[in-house]
Amino acid sequence: YDYDGPHLVTQVPGPRSKMLLESLDSIQNTEAVQFFCDFKKSRGNWLVDADGNRLLDVYSQIASLPLGYNHPAIVSALADESNLSAFANRPALGVLPPVDFPDTLQKLLSRVAPPGLSQVQTMACGTCANENAFKAVFFWYRAKQRGSLIHTEEELESCMRHEAPGSPNLSILGFKGGFHGRTIGCSSSSHAAPLHKVDVPALDWPSAPFPATKYPLDVNTQENRQEEERCLDKVFQLMQEYKNKGRPVAGVVVEPIQSEGGDRHASNNFFRQLRKLAKENGSAFVVDEVQTGAGLTGKMWAHEYWGLEESPDIVTFSKKMVIGGLYFKEEFRPKGPFRIMNTWLGDPAKLVIMEAVLNVIHKDRLLDNMTETGQVILQGLEKLQDKHADILSNARGRGAFCAVDFPDTLTRDRAVATLRNKGVQGAGCGVKSLRVRPALIFQPHHARMFLDIMEETTREL
Amino acid sequence: YDYDGPHLVTQVPGPRSKMLLESLDSIQNTEAVQFFCDFKKSRGNWLVDADGNRLLDVYSQIASLPLGYNHPAIVSALADESNLSAFANRPALGVLPPVDFPDTLQKLLSRVAPPGLSQVQTMACGTCANENAFKAVFFWYRAKQRGSLIHTEEELESCMRHEAPGSPNLSILGFKGGFHGRTIGCSSSSHAAPLHKVDVPALDWPSAPFPATKYPLDVNTQENRQEEERCLDKVFQLMQEYKNKGRPVAGVVVEPIQSEGGDRHASNNFFRQLRKLAKENGSAFVVDEVQTGAGLTGKMWAHEYWGLEESPDIVTFSKKMVIGGLYFKEEFRPKGPFRIMNTWLGDPAKLVIMEAVLNVIHKDRLLDNMTETGQVILQGLEKLQDKHADILSNARGRGAFCAVDFPDTLTRDRAVATLRNKGVQGAGCGVKSLRVRPALIFQPHHARMFLDIMEETTREL
Numbered sequence: 001y002d003y004d005g006p007h008l009v010t011q012v013p014g015p016r017s018k019m020l021l022e023s024l025d026s027i028q029n030t031e032a033v034q035f036f037c038d039f040k041k042s043r044g045n046w047l048v049d050a051d052g053n054r055l056l057d058v059y060s061q062i063a064s065l066p067l068g069y070n071h072p073a074i075v076s077a078l079a080d081e082s083n084l085s086a087f088a089n090r091p092a093l094g095v096l097p098p099v100d101f102p103d104t105l106q107k108l109l110s111r112v113a114p115p116g117l118s119q120v121q122t123m124a125c126g127t128c129a130n131e132n133a134f135k136a137v138f139f140w141y142r143a144k145q146r147g148s149l150i151h152t153e154e155e156l157e158s159c160m161r162h163e164a165p166g167s168p169n170l171s172i173l174g175f176k177g178g179f180h181g182r183t184i185g186c187s188s189s190s191h192a193a194p195l196h197k198v199d200v201p202a203l204d205w206p207s208a209p210f211p212a213t214k215y216p217l218d219v220n221t222q223e224n225r226q227e228e229e230r231c232l233d234k235v236f237q238l239m240q241e242y243k244n245k246g247r248p249v250a251g252v253v254v255e256p257i258q259s260e261g262g263d264r265h266a267s268n269n270f271f272r273q274l275r276k277l278a279k280e281n282g283s284a285f286v287v288d289e290v291q292t293g294a295g296l297t298g299k300m301w302a303h304e305y306w307g308l309e310e311s312p313d314i315v316t317f318s319k320k321m322v323i324g325g326l327y328f329k330e331e332f333r334p335k336g337p338f339r340i341m342n343t344w345l346g347d348p349a350k351l352v353i354m355e356a357v358l359n360v361i362h363k364d365r366l367l368d369n370m371t372e373t374g375q376v377i378l379q380g381l382e383k384l385q386d387k388h389a390d391i392l393s394n395a396r397g398r399g400a401f402c403a404v405d406f407p408d409t410l411t412r413d414r415a416v417a418t419l420r421n422k423g424v425q426g427a428g429c430g431v432k433s434l435r436v437r438p439a440l441i442f443q444p445h446h447a448r449m450f451l452d453i454m455e456e457t458t459r460e461l
Numbered sequence: 462y463d464y465d466g467p468h469l470v471t472q473v474p475g476p477r478s479k480m481l482l483e484s485l486d487s488i489q490n491t492e493a494v495q496f497f498c499d500f501k502k503s504r505g506n507w508l509v510d511a512d513g514n515r516l517l518d519v520y521s522q523i524a525s526l527p528l529g530y531n532h533p534a535i536v537s538a539l540a541d542e543s544n545l546s547a548f549a550n551r552p553a554l555g556v557l558p559p560v561d562f563p564d565t566l567q568k569l570l571s572r573v574a575p576p577g578l579s580q581v582q583t584m585a586c587g588t589c590a591n592e593n594a595f596k597a598v599f600f601w602y603r604a605k606q607r608g609s610l611i612h613t614e615e616e617l618e619s620c621m622r623h624e625a626p627g628s629p630n631l632s633i634l635g636f637k638g639g640f641h642g643r644t645i646g647c648s649s650s651s652h653a654a655p656l657h658k659v660d661v662p663a664l665d666w667p668s669a670p671f672p673a674t675k676y677p678l679d680v681n682t683q684e685n686r687q688e689e690e691r692c693l694d695k696v697f698q699l700m701q702e703y704k705n706k707g708r709p710v711a712g713v714v715v716e717p718i719q720s721e722g723g724d725r726h727a728s729n730n731f732f733r734q735l736r737k738l739a740k741e742n743g744s745a746f747v748v749d750e751v752q753t754g755a756g757l758t759g760k761m762w763a764h765e766y767w768g769l770e771e772s773p774d775i776v777t778f779s780k781k782m783v784i785g786g787l788y789f790k791e792e793f794r795p796k797g798p799f800r801i802m803n804t805w806l807g808d809p810a811k812l813v814i815m816e817a818v819l820n821v822i823h824k825d826r827l828l829d830n831m832t833e834t835g836q837v838i839l840q841g842l843e844k845l846q847d848k849h850a851d852i853l854s855n856a857r858g859r860g861a862f863c864a865v866d867f868p869d870t871l872t873r874d875r876a877v878a879t880l881r882n883k884g885v886q887g888a889g890c891g892v893k894s895l896r897v898r899p900a901l902i903f904q905p906h907h908a909r910m911f912l913d914i915m916e917e918t919t920r921e922l
């Protein structure tokens with residue numbers, strides 16, 4: 001089930017990938033395509049491309065593949081006839097759920113629920129997870145403002161004209177460098193890069209600075225604390241400012257590690273203070289664990305590291321969780337039917353796969369594996385940056401969720417291309433970072449292969 | 462593969478459904494749940510519930526199931542080992558597509574593309590299809606305004622503050638009664654019901670009246686034409702008004718039949734005029750075929766009935782298409798990488814099922830079946846409303862996409878419950894309509910069973 005190393009027969013992308021690209025390009029924009037994949041031949045941490053090149057995958061399909069390629073547990077769940085009906089009959093889960101749905105949710109999602117969050121709603125992706133988290137926040141906030149669960153005639157009528165009070169002037173506070181998706185609501189809370197946002201109308205929602213911390217966090221505590229205080233002060237100011245201009249902050253949304261924004265970490269204390277600030281302002285505290293959730297950091301949920309006094313109000317997930325969704329406190333449960341709704345609300349077929357994934361995480365102790373492997377990766381990157389201080393800096397990580405910086409975008413992009421042609425499939429994030437996002441089955445010996453190729457690459461840059 | 466009639470052993474929902482409801486209710490709001498389904502026992506047009514009741518399904522999971530339950534072609538596609546890898550390895554389609562992706566798109570999506578639309582982008586649902594259609598419209602419109610594909614420094618910088626020109630004041634014109642989804646962008650273009658919208662911030666986007674036509678359309682042509690002119694005039698006025706207030710209408714979005722809004726039809730001529738008006742105003746013309754597409758109306762795309770001189774600019778789809786997405790003209794193709802993007806961008810596993818569906822549509826001539834069955838349904842509803850004019854009115858339909866009105870919401874809701882307890886699974890839409898949305902395999906003899914039970918129900922109300 002494992003291969004013993006990379007195997008390169010052409011440049012990546014090779015001639016076959018290039019041919020396929022031409023074909024695909026006749027029907028859609030392909031400028032983001034890296035190469036074409038032969039998923040039948042791929043196995044475990046090894047991604048095989050259209051030309052037969054075999055790469056060690058530290059990107060895992062934008063951090064979305066939990067157990068790598070063709071994991072035996074997933075393959076056997078797919079072969080199990082008792083699961084067939086979940087794949088053949090996609091239901092409208094909000095109105096006509098399958099008989100095993102309550103059990104499945106209890107057994108899978110409730111079993112790994114973040115502490116304190118008893119409620120869960122499945123969705124089909126991280127975007128609808130976040131959009132619906134925001135909606136749950138607005139419902140909750142308006143009910144508080146109104147002092148009643150029942151809408152007034154004026155609200156029901158004004159919302160059809162997009163006017164207050166029915167369409168309220170409420171906002172979600174996000175962070176500069178934060179990323180929560182690309183639909184209009186998600187994009188209005190995201191500030192990772194201009195090309196995610198430009199040309200698209202946005203809501204007037206505030207964005208606070210995210211701490212520009214120094215790494216390693218635990219040796220720069222003094223400086224980092226000052227920087228974090230500065231950002232928390234700014235959050236506080238924005239909350240006042242937006243309240244004063246009649247657009248109060250109904251919710252704060254934050255990633256435990258800013259992922260698309262360039263793997264930016266802050267201290268546990270920062271998040272504890274932020275959670276408190278949200279509470280004091282009457283704003284909901286939403287933690288977006290779409291990229292950090294499901295084990296890569298060594299805990300099921302990255303926010304478990306924070307030692308919060310009070311749990312988040314809502315935690316969103318997707319990617320490695322196989323299905324999207326949101327966990328939430330009872331008080332954020334929508335009142336009345338059809339408030340949080342869409343046709344499918346997720347997909348029981350994905351729950352079949354999730355079951356296999358959770359079983360393997362448990363049985364193979366993959367959270368521990370991520371902690372252990374993460375140490376190898378991070379220590380390796382630190383050693384490399386000591387040796388090549390002109391090229392590498394800011395090695396950082398939690399579990400196997402790691403990153404390192406290059407001097408600039410161009411060098412980082414060259415590094416990604418060089419890595420690929422030496423047999424490592426990685427990717428950038430932010431302006432100049434390389435992100436490491438392996439599957440949960442990435443082991444210390446894979447980490448060492450990755451580090452060797454990193455070293456070679458760095459030397460050649 | 463067919464059952465020969467409904468079979469009722471308990472009230473619906475029965476005791477087992479009620480027990481399951483209680484269990485599910487401990488972890489999420491269940492107020493919209495009708496009953497629990499035993500999908501393993503369901504077959505074809507017959508939905509079996511948790512208590513063993515067997516219902517003739519004219520709702521098909523909110524119009525989303527193309528071939529009913531456990532269709533042999535889908536079951537055998539699932540059993541085919543060569544498809545396994547599509548289910549086991551969900552890729553990030555925008556960066557690392559599988560080797561067979563270009564071919565699959567050509568063979569499936571291009572084969573049934575609406576005339577004139579050469580480009581297609583898959584998505585995971587109707588909501589992301591519409592949100593991304595709007596984004597493609599905004600990209601196109603801003604490029605026209607700017608006179609260049611290249612963003613200015615000012616745009617790239619102002620978009621991060623959510624200010625023009627980077628975050629432009631552009632709008633999408635929707636219709637009262639229209640429905641395009643429930644995320645913030647989709648919801649801002651939708652006006653079907655206050656409970657879809659209230660409490661959620663909205664963009665200042667205009668909504669025009671949709672013609673309140675009289676049925677049958679072809680005997681009330683004179684009156685309908687006047688009403689349609691009135692609405693088109695209003696569209697024109699709103700376009701001027703929004704241009705004057707600095708929030709021009711970049712796109713118009715419309716459903717061929719307003720579905721959630723209560724099955725509201727307009728003439729082919731109305732849509733032809735609307736298309737022209739959009740063009741003359743420099744607005745994109747987006748047709749939302751999420752509910753009407755994929756054959757239920759007797760054509761693959763409902764807008765094919767219109768006889769347009771120029772095709773729509775974008776057509777969105779989901780539901781019975783199995784996968785979501787958007788077809789579009791070459792000029793709406795985004796320029797540059799990562800403009801239309803998310804982690805998964807659809808799911809090759811759904812394309813496996815779609816292939817089976819399209820093959821069956823073709824081989825079993827299901828579009829013709831929908832025309833033929835639709836005639837039986839519509840003529841039957843017309844006959845019923847002649848006999849029960851106090852209760853039924855406004856029978857209308859295109860293909861098997863049919864509806865009829867009851868005097869008010871309460872009576873309609875009682876009818877839906879009565880139908881259910883006589884063995885028909887149907888559902889309402891709008892204020893007082895019953896919608897008929899069977900699977901594509903619904904045949905004239907199923908239609909006659911449905912009509913018999915409708916008659917019984919009507920007599921008892």
Ligand code: FES
Binds near residue numbers: 127585586589590
């Ligand atoms: S928005 Fe999540 S699947 Fe479409």
